[in-house]
Amino acid sequence: MALYKLQINGKTVQTEADPDTPLLWVLRDNLGLVGTKYGCGIAMCGACTVHVNGEATRSCVLPVSSVSSAKITTIEGLSKNGDHPVQQAWDEVDVPQCGYCQAGQIMTAAALLKRNPKPSTEEIDATMSGNICRCGTYHRIREAVKVASAKTK
Amino acid sequence: MTSTRRSFLKIAASAGGGLVLGFNWFDAVAADTLQAGGGLPALVHSSKNAAAAASVEFNSFLSIAPDGLVTILSPNPEIGQGIKTAFPIVVAEELDVDWNRVNVVQSALDNKKFDRQLTGGSGAIKHSWTRLRKAGATARQLLMQAAAQRWSVPVTELTTDKGVVFHKASNRKLPYGELVADAAKLPVPADVPLKDPKSFKLIGGTIKNVDNKNILTGKPLFGIDFYREGMLTGMIQRPAFGYKLKSVDAKAAKAMPGIVDVVTFKNNVAVVGKSTWQVKKAREALKIEWEKDGSTESNADHDRLFTEMLNGGKATVQRKDGDVDAAFKSAAKVVKAEYQCPFLPHSPMEPMNFFAHVKFGPNGPESCELAGPTQTPDMARNETAKLLNIPADKITVELTRMGGGFGRRLKADYVVEAAELSSLVKAPVKLIWTREDDMTGGSYRPAVRYRFEAALDAQGNLIGYKLRGASINAGNSTRQDNFPSGAVPNLLIDSVDHKSPITTGAWRAPITNFLAFAEQSFIDEVATAAGKDPVQFRLDLLDKAKASPTGAIKYDIDRMIAVIKLAAEKAGWGQKKGADGKAVAQGFSVYFSHNSYVAQVGEVVMQKGKPVLQKIYAAADCGIIINQSGARQQVMGGIVDGIGHAMYGNMTFKDGVPQQANFNDYRLIRMNEVPAVEVHFVDNGIEPTGLGEPALPPTGAAVSNAYFKATGQRLRNQPFINQDGFKGVS
Ligand code: FES
Ligand code: FES
Numbered sequence: 001m002a003l004y005k006l007q008i009n010g011k012t013v014q015t016e017a018d019p020d021t022p023l024l025w026v027l028r029d030n031l032g033l034v035g036t037k038y039g040c041g042i043a044m045c046g047a048c049t050v051h052v053n054g055e056a057t058r059s060c061v062l063p064v065s066s067v068s069s070a071k072i073t074t075i076e077g078l079s080k081n082g083d084h085p086v087q088q089a090w091d092e093v094d095v096p097q098c099g100y101c102q103a104g105q106i107m108t109a110a111a112l113l114k115r116n117p118k119p120s121t122e123e124i125d126a127t128m129s130g131n132i133c134r135c136g137t138y139h140r141i142r143e144a145v146k147v148a149s150a151k152t153k
Numbered sequence: 154m155t156s157t158r159r160s161f162l163k164i165a166a167s168a169g170g171g172l173v174l175g176f177n178w179f180d181a182v183a184a185d186t187l188q189a190g191g192g193l194p195a196l197v198h199s200s201k202n203a204a205a206a207a208s209v210e211f212n213s214f215l216s217i218a219p220d221g222l223v224t225i226l227s228p229n230p231e232i233g234q235g236i237k238t239a240f241p242i243v244v245a246e247e248l249d250v251d252w253n254r255v256n257v258v259q260s261a262l263d264n265k266k267f268d269r270q271l272t273g274g275s276g277a278i279k280h281s282w283t284r285l286r287k288a289g290a291t292a293r294q295l296l297m298q299a300a301a302q303r304w305s306v307p308v309t310e311l312t313t314d315k316g317v318v319f320h321k322a323s324n325r326k327l328p329y330g331e332l333v334a335d336a337a338k339l340p341v342p343a344d345v346p347l348k349d350p351k352s353f354k355l356i357g358g359t360i361k362n363v364d365n366k367n368i369l370t371g372k373p374l375f376g377i378d379f380y381r382e383g384m385l386t387g388m389i390q391r392p393a394f395g396y397k398l399k400s401v402d403a404k405a406a407k408a409m410p411g412i413v414d415v416v417t418f419k420n421n422v423a424v425v426g427k428s429t430w431q432v433k434k435a436r437e438a439l440k441i442e443w444e445k446d447g448s449t450e451s452n453a454d455h456d457r458l459f460t461e462m463l464n465g466g467k468a469t470v471q472r473k474d475g476d477v478d479a480a481f482k483s484a485a486k487v488v489k490a491e492y493q494c495p496f497l498p499h500s501p502m503e504p505m506n507f508f509a510h511v512k513f514g515p516n517g518p519e520s521c522e523l524a525g526p527t528q529t530p531d532m533a534r535n536e537t538a539k540l541l542n543i544p545a546d547k548i549t550v551e552l553t554r555m556g557g558g559f560g561r562r563l564k565a566d567y568v569v570e571a572a573e574l575s576s577l578v579k580a581p582v583k584l585i586w587t588r589e590d591d592m593t594g595g596s597y598r599p600a601v602r603y604r605f606e607a608a609l610d611a612q613g614n615l616i617g618y619k620l621r622g623a624s625i626n627a628g629n630s631t632r633q634d635n636f637p638s639g640a641v642p643n644l645l646i647d648s649v650d651h652k653s654p655i656t657t658g659a660w661r662a663p664i665t666n667f668l669a670f671a672e673q674s675f676i677d678e679v680a681t682a683a684g685k686d687p688v689q690f691r692l693d694l695l696d697k698a699k700a701s702p703t704g705a706i707k708y709d710i711d712r713m714i715a716v717i718k719l720a721a722e723k724a725g726w727g728q729k730k731g732a733d734g735k736a737v738a739q740g741f742s743v744y745f746s747h748n749s750y751v752a753q754v755g756e757v758v759m760q761k762g763k764p765v766l767q768k769i770y771a772a773a774d775c776g777i778i779i780n781q782s783g784a785r786q787q788v789m790g791g792i793v794d795g796i797g798h799a800m801y802g803n804m805t806f807k808d809g810v811p812q813q814a815n816f817n818d819y820r821l822i823r824m825n826e827v828p829a830v831e832v833h834f835v836d837n838g839i840e841p842t843g844l845g846e847p848a849l850p851p852t853g854a855a856v857s858n859a860y861f862k863a864t865g866q867r868l869r870n871q872p873f874i875n876q877d878g879f880k881g882v883s
Pocket of ligand 2: 099
């Protein structure tokens with residue numbers, strides 16, 4: 001066990017964990033930030049996507065010891081009132097079915113739009129294809145990314 | 154139902170002098186949930202983080218607070234099918250309230266208030282439609298009576314809208330909230346009028362998922378998010394199929410940090426500890442020896458078994474009409490084909506998990522608290538009661554939102570495991586299955602091979618039809634009273650099943666998820682052999698079933714004809730040309746399952762010599778649409794699911810050991826692989842039926858038939874990507 005000081009959602013938090021513990025489980029088990037989901041644990045599904053210094057990152061394969069002072073944003077910290085353009089678009093388009101994959105989808109989409117505010121359909125598909133939705137909400141995800149893109153000036 | 158409501162209302166009224174305290178489930182979670190060290194957040198069950206107010210409970214489904222906030226309990230497990238949104242819409246419609254003033258709360262298992270708290274078979278809407286309407290209408294009637302008394306006017310002169318009672322003649326109005334206390338004192342009417350569907354305001358509209366805000370901000374909603382002070386995490390190592398536990402050396406695992414205990418039960422070895430990662434690592438450190446226990450099976454065994462079952466004589470006859478042998482002897486043409494599908498895991502994005510806390514008295518287990526994702530809370534409770542040998546009413550079951558299920562959570566194995574683990578370590582435990590556990594842990598769609606034979610006369614009429622289903626742990630793999638039964642004078646449908654140690658279970662649209670593909674592809678083969686248009690061929694058969702039916706059937710002929718015509722019309726069947734002026738290759742499919750009807754047209758175009766699946770048109774008939782957004786979502790999701798599994802899904806076994814364990818070797822469909830989907834509904838005003846499953850079965854054949862049209866190659870085995878010569882469709 002080691003003590004880690006992490007920068008999460010704009011706050012400094014301290015927590016104890018084994019160095020190889022993936023950030024995902026530190027968020028979920030230690031910090032109660034359960035919005036970030038476990039789906040595969042091997043970087044194949046995207047359910048665990050968070051932002052590390054603004055980049056969409058798979059937290060299930062990111063050891064807490066490698067995070068150091070990076071700025072981490074989880075779904076809980078994407079916006080203060082749940083009104084990030086991507087979250088708004090997701091609601092407007094009514095994307096979720098079961099909803100389990102959606103935090104990861106949103107974090108992936110938000111990072112994409114930050115990097116490329118006006119992505120083409122192909123660019124949306126290329127980026128979002130890393131995230132599995134077992135319920136098959138892909139059409140609405142694609143539409144919601146476009147709606148969010150229109151909101152992003 | 155009326156009498157229980159009456160007595161319930163009386164109890165409620167007397168307990169609180171006309172008011173009862175509202176539900177205590179408004180777990181308000183602060184917008185900022187970062188709570189390092191202690192006090193982790195509780196699960197959210199409510200659609201609004203509303204403050205609890207003193208409410209009057211009108212019946213099992215609804216209560217109204219003096220400030221007018223309506224709380225509607227949603228009894229059925231929410232798995233992504235949208236029931237937590239659809240049920241309350243129906244109640245709110247008849248109650249006639251403003252949807253924005255409705256707070257939806259997930260109910261725990263409660264046999265006294267609700268029946269059929271179950272998610273399966275797309276059956277909830279059909280079962281509850283009238284119950285839900287009556288619940289809303291009864292409360293509305295009581296509120297109007299209370300207003301009528303207060304104003305001394307006949308109740309017939311009153312109207313309602315958006316939670317307000319109006320007396321237009323005297324220009325008076327009162328919001329529901331101000332009437333609830335009086336309404337609670339009135340006797341519950343036995344019979345109340347229901348709305349004319351033409352006057353529906355909410356039903357048939359577009360209403361968003363009530364949990365959107367909680368989902369999109371990452372609130373604790375799912376079973377895997379459940380947290381309880383002092384709770385331990387558990388994981389189990391289970392044997393492969395046909396193996397048992399020989400020995401276990403847990404010394405290293407037990408010594409690892411955070412590990413509380415390692416216990417063995419029923420061929421399982423369980424590790425219990427403080428955090429998920431520590432438990433997972435310790436489980437990897439277990440030294441376990443397994444030994445064979447009976448037979449173990451591989452895919453090669455199943456291939457051999459399929460052939461034996463199809464050629465052997467010992468099938469169970471499911472349906473026999475006319476004289477099949479004579480029909481085939483007199484046939485001008487005989488068409489024969491075999492279709493095969495593999496085992497599939499369910500792969501819900503949230504793996505199996507459950508929380509259990511068994512509490513002990515001096516003589517052993519006394520009660521148990523359960524919480525988590527289950528499609529069958531009642532069964533989970535009963536099986537747990539049996540395990541612990543305590544009465545079922547000593548067990549509570551809290552229902553969490555489910556990250557999908559697709560039939561997997563119809564089994565209670567993982568719930569009982571959690572209870573057993575909690576009772577062994579005498580602590581509250583959240584059992585978690587990893588993805589690998591989930592994929593290899595034993596509940597698959599059965600593998601099946603079908604053999605179809607069709608006899609055509611000289612005019613291309615279908616005069617004889619034979620189907621044999623050979624399956625591994627599927628029971629009867631046919632649906633003998635579905636189409637084309639009723640339309641063929643000479644018909645024989647039988648089935649053979651092999652009992653395997655590989656455990657199977659219901660998988661979204663059980664049996665029909667593959668049977669529909671096989672049958673609708675074969676019908677296309679027969680139409681082609683008869684030289685007829687595949688849509689016209691089906692319509693002719695249905696006309697025949699109507700004019701001179703053979704035997705009993707389960708489907709409604711007119712409803713099936715209507716979806717066929719709607720899909721064909723919307724897709725421009727047979728007339729559509731591509732940008733190059735050439736006809737677009739279209740494939741047709743239609744299926745009746747779970748009381749609903751869905752027809753689909755698939756379109757494949759050739760691009761640079763490669764077939765590309767560009768679009769699926771769907772026409773669905775599930776009667777009245779409750780929520781346009783939810784209904785469309787279910788059809789689109791079912792189609793994406795149907796394409797993905799037909800194309801890629803494949804679970805294989807070697808000596809009883811599953812050969813795929815995670816999404817690196819088991820492929821699920823992704824965004825770049827889905828075609829455009831266009832959904833249409835038949836508007837017929839018939840009482841609604843479910844949509845969680847019916848859109849999936851016809852999809853495989855809409856794809857395979859279009860692919861045939863484009864390439865001349867038949868796709869008879871799933872997954873398509875493994876078929877020889879498959880050129881891809883994207
Ligand atoms: S859980 Fe991290 S990618 Fe699947
Ligand atoms: S909404 Fe269920 S997995 Fe995406």
